[in-house]
Amino acid sequence: MEYIYAALLLHNAGKEITEENVTAVLKSAGVEVQDARVKALVAALEDVNIEEAINRAALAPVAAAAPAA
């Protein structure tokens, strides 16, 4: 989830989620950045309203991780 956290961090900081920015954040955490994953993430986020997704998560019962059976 490192890549996602990096994106959320940028979003919360009011910064644009670009390949460059995501890479910089990941590097600052000592992550060995894989360009392909950054690209994939940024591409996937292009069509998403992050704010909305975050708010939906707030509504969702957080139990998410529930080990399925």
Next chain:
Amino acid sequence: MEYIYAALLLHNAGKEITEENVTAVLKSAGVEVQDARVKALVAALEDVNIEEAINRAALAPVAAAAPAA
């Protein structure tokens, strides 16, 4: 989701999820393969216990939000 299905297919077929294999499967389905996405997929799955990840319920916020309505 094509890339994910390709990975699942390989996993079920007992084949390794390599860039080569994923690409071959996607091509066989007529997908115009994006190398970066293949790379991202393979990289992301490297340390993942697929069996576990498959069976662990990931709450879809959409779904979750629904009852709220």
Next chain:
Amino acid sequence: MEYIYAALLLHNAGKEITEENVTAVLKSAGVEVQDARVKALVAALEDVNIEEAINRAALAPVAAAAPAA
């Protein structure tokens, strides 16, 4: 489940789920294809609304949708 994954891959790729296509995908993943199973799958899916089945899954996120045999 390989056969099902192959069908979903094709569906997601916007390709028709024909015997030929399913066979090609399975072969590309190194699966020893059983013709009868391909035929059974294709015949069954003719009357299945895949989109609807997928959406059902999205709404019932609990992984334990239980493999119906």
Next chain:
Amino acid sequence: MEYIYAALLLHNAGKEITEENVTAVLKSAGVEVQDARVKALVAALEDVNIEEAINRAALAPVAAAAPAA
């Protein structure tokens, strides 16, 4: 939430959650870092098993009300 995202990013990257590391990550995202908040974060997380905490549901009161409807 930037501070928490930074902490989780470090955790996921296998790095220690120290004031220094958190600060570096936040700065890389262009956040104007408040030392007190970093200190508070690191102190709060000191004795916490993050892996466990991640999966432990934090009741969202908002959501909660909804199902009742």
Next chain:
Amino acid sequence: MEYIYAALLLHNAGKEITEENVTAVLKSAGVEVQDARVKALVAALEDVNIEEAINRAALAPVAAAAPAA
């Protein structure tokens, strides 16, 4: 959770939640107070209607409980 207990104790006692007051309560319980956490707490509570948050919590339901299954 000591810090939040202290804050709620003050709130219930009709006292203002200031750094000074929180610190005094914590100290009276023998807690080694970390100034940064007190600051963070007081800052976080600044614009919060505690009464409302409490009432929302009272409504809070089982959301989380769901996981097990």
Next chain:
Amino acid sequence: MEYIYAALLLHNAGKEITEENVTAVLKSAGVEVQDARVKALVAALEDVNIEEAINRAALAPVAAAAPAA
């Protein structure tokens, strides 16, 4: 409920819940302490596994209790 918060604060701080300690915490918050209530509380909590009660509350809600009011 100042008295309970005081007890929880002590519990979290790893201190014993004695009449003396509870009284000290309450006083630090400017509460006019009623000795009888402190006595009753300390006596009542003697047999309560606070840790367990807290954990239960974290996962499932106590909301049910509300109607009692």
Next chain:
Amino acid sequence: MALYTHHLPRWKRDEVEEIKRGIQEHPVVGIVNMHGIPASQVQDIRRNLRGTARVKMSRNTLIERALNELGGSVADLKEHFEGQSALIFTNENPFRLFKLLEQTKTKMAAKPGEIAPEDIVVPKGPTTFKPGPIVGEFQQVGIPAVIEGGKVKIRETKTVVKKGEVINRKVAGVLSKLGIKPMDVGLALQAAYYRGSVFTPEMLAIDEEACAKKIAFAASQAFNLSVNAAIPTRLTIGAIIGRAVSEARNVGVEAGVYEKDIIDLIIGRARREMLAVALAAQARGFDLDEETL
């Protein structure tokens, strides 16, 4: 063999050859039972199958001879002869052939001596019959009837024949008067030959609901994998974000990181903990003040 062949009249010889050709020219050969299907319906079925499958009716002996002459695994079809057999030739998928034939089945009135394909139920309610001997006929087969408003009325819903039981003459008569058509009539596929194997109806009947369930299951597996491994796709990116946000909230609340976004969650948590302890204390004699609850 050759000698025996000579004894066949010319038309039979031609018939056998035609059957053999049909088998050789089609990947799928089905064997169906035509017994009891009215000629008119056979016409309908043929019309429905046109372009997809060809029905070849012939005498069982001639079909058998053709199969024998061809030999090999296709001859195993003989074991599935039942009643008045016919062959059906198609280039279609055998599973689809089975479905097609099922779809050509229609409901017909029951004849005495036939077996009920399912429970035959006569529903309660008014009928159009005027009072008369019909009431006695109903009662004889166990259908409680009364006269109401000058018409015969069935008093309660009755199962008159259970699945698998024989429909006797009296019941068949009553059912036909009531217009109840319990029989599935159509080409029943006894077996189909395809690429060296003979498939029975059990093998050919596909459970579409089960298939849909598998699709749903596979889709949720893919969804899970995408979210749990944080592989963003258009479909799952929202869920992945949600997951990350939830995790962050969980950690924040659990650890008591006092941030604005989650402070209300932390308050709620503390409040619930307080309530839990308060209730436990109450159960042991500590009086709660009203504002607690």
